[in-house]
Amino acid sequence: WRLKRSASFLRPFNYALVPLYKQKIANPIWLCDIRAKIGRFEYRTLAAFLADFELLANNALVFNGAAHKLTKDAKAMKKAVTEIVNHNRDHGLPDKLRLLEEVVKLKENYFAQQRR
Numbered sequence: 304w305r306l307k308r309s310a311s312f313l314r315p316f317n318y319a320l321v322p323l324y325k326q327k328i329a330n331p332i333w334l335c336d337i338r339a340k341i342g343r344f345e346y347r348t349l350a351a352f353l354a355d356f357e358l359l360a361n362n363a364l365v366f367n368g369a370a371h372k373l374t375k376d377a378k379a380m381k382k383a384v385t386e387i388v389n390h391n392r393d394h395g396l397p398d399k400l401r402l403l404e405e406v407v408k409l410k411e412n413y414f415a416q417q418r419r
Contacts, residue, residue: 308374308376312359328362347407349388356381 314335318325325331331414346352363377 307380311376312363324366327366328386330358331362332358336361344407352386353385356384414415 312334314333315331316324332355337352337359341352342357343401360374360377360381363371363374367374
């Protein structure tokens with residue numbers, strides 16, 4: 304969340320001030336939501352994590368249009384997150400989300416065996 308461009312996406316604004324937002328955007332998401340989902344171990348795959356950044360960028364595009372600064376900022380943020388994930392994977396660096404995926408799968412298998 305250290306990118307300067309992320310500031311507008313940290314937490315929801317007052318929807319009462321922009322009522323059209325809820326009409327145009329069916330699934331709003333903010334960086335605080337992504338952080339909370341990480342903390343609650345809701346991401347079961349890396350793809351799900353990246354999909355939320357895609358959703359954030361798409362929401363900015365739908366609401367603001369392609370030429371708007373916020374849309375460009377959201378796309379840049381999504382690109383930066385994707386590049387970090389890919390860089391770490393390509394260079395064999397520890398990938399905490401992939402490790403978490405493995406732990407979740409192991410626990411799911413363990414609990415499935417316990418139910419048998």
